[in-house]
Amino acid sequence: MINYNGILLTDDKSPVNLPNRGLHFGDGIFETIIYKNSEIQFFNLHWNRLNEGLKTLHIELPFGKDALKAHLLQLVKRNNENNAQRIKITIWRDGKGKYTPIENSASYLIENELFHPPENQxxxxxxxxxxxxxxxxxxxxxxxxxxxxxxxxxxxxxxxxxxxxxxxxxxxxxxxxxxxxxxxxxxxxxxxxxxxxxxxxxxxxxxxxxxxxxxxxxxxxxxxxxxxxxxxxxxxxxxxxxxxxxxxxxxxxxxxxxxxxxxxxxxxxxxxxx
The missing domain is CATH 3.20.10.10 (D-amino Acid Aminotransferase, subunit A, domain 2)
Incomplete structure (x- = not known):
């Protein structure tokens, strides 16, 4: 049983998957990626940084390079690929445990919104x-x-x-x-x-x-x-x-x-x- 914003819920009714090490310990990383001119900007550099970050935190990659690109493009196309978009990938470690993790597998969330370039440099x-x-x-x-x-x-x-x-x-x-x-x-x-x-x-x-x-x-x-x-x-x-x-x-x-x-x-x- 949990209390969410004053409402008692059973664990299976929680608005987030529990236990959640991202929520409990900030145990994860994120990337912000820009899609414009029909391209994912700096994709290889983002991929490299994701790999380096997860390796440092001892978290297993939840996808391969081609799969990640496919996920990003799928979301972009669903939200109008003709518009520039800001994409955020959040990856956190799965599993139970206190500070010491029990496992190193990961879950992830990919979100996007319209991207408006800065008007002034x-x-x-x-x-x-x-x-x-x-x-x-x-x-x-x-x-x-x-x-x-x-x-x-x-x-x-x-x-x-x-x-x-x-x-x-x-x-x-x-x-x-x-x-x-x-x-x-x-x-x-x-x-x-x-x-x-x-x-x-x-x-x-x-x-x-x-x-x-x-x-x-x-x-x-x-x-x-x-x-x-x-x-x-x-x-x-x-x-x-x-x-x-x-x-x-x-x-x-x-x-x-x-x-x-x-x-x-x-x-x-x-x-x-x-």
Whole structure:
């Protein structure tokens, strides 16, 4: 017998399958995928990240690569394949047990909704989070379903009524934005940098794609930690996730470079989808 929102139900009438390790322990991961122009964007990179994440958490893959693609396209077609869509895959470990799992098989849920690309690629001013500090650990780079740091960051951004939030790690190094990875471009040295995963940031699919693209086109790109004190008008700053790239003109009171050529370059590389 369970109590669900004040209503007593037998276990078989529960609105969710019980026991549920995703609900009880956040024992799982998720992926957000964009479908547009009749293609699943960055599918291979998403597949690779799913494999890496599940392997780290010792959860068995519930499907093969071809089966996953078929599942995604089936759902997309049912919801009008002519429209751009945002797809979310959530995978959690099955079985009973407390913290120690009894099994490693998995269940999954695939959802989708219409995708509306960002109307503006410019963020006039971002602010450093006053409440969320990131920490690097064995799974900090994964998109786990226990994403409280990013939930609290989103709440803070809403409460402060600001365009974007910059998250620092416990060493006061710049880690990422509230739901995006960050890229820096130094207009003097013509060097691109992005925080390393050791900064505590998520291993974003668009981050992987842009790193690959920048290297392939001969751009100087490296993973490097930067502090707020190092930012000045010689740096152009960009956020990136699977919805696209944006340029940030200012962080707190620090004015940054507004080099539009760098944004154009990043945007072009982002849209060269493989």
């Amino acid at each position: 410019i963020i006039n001013q971002a602010f450093v989070s006053q409440k969320v500090t990131l920490h690097h650990h064995a799974f900090s780079h994964l998109k786990t379903i226990s994403a409280l740091s990013y939930v609290l960051a989103a709440i803070e951004k809403k409460e402060r009524n600001i365009e974007e939030l910059i998250l620092l790690n416990h060493k006061s190094e710049i880690a990422e934005a509230s739901s995006s990875n960050l890229f820096f471009y130094n207009v003097l040295t013509r060097k691109w940098t992005t925080p390393p995963l050791s900064a505590g940031c998520i291993s974003g699919v668009s981050r992987r794609h842009l790193l690959n693209q920048l290297e392939a086109t001969g751009e100087f790109i490296e993973e490097q930690n930067l502090s707020l004190a190092e930012l000045d008008e010689n740096y152009a700053l960009f956020s990136s996730n699977v919805t696209g790239a944006k340029q940030i003109y200012q962080v707190d009171e620090t004015l940054l470079n507004k080099d539009s050529e760098a944004l154009t370059k990043l945007d072009q590389l982002f849209n060269e989808v493989h």
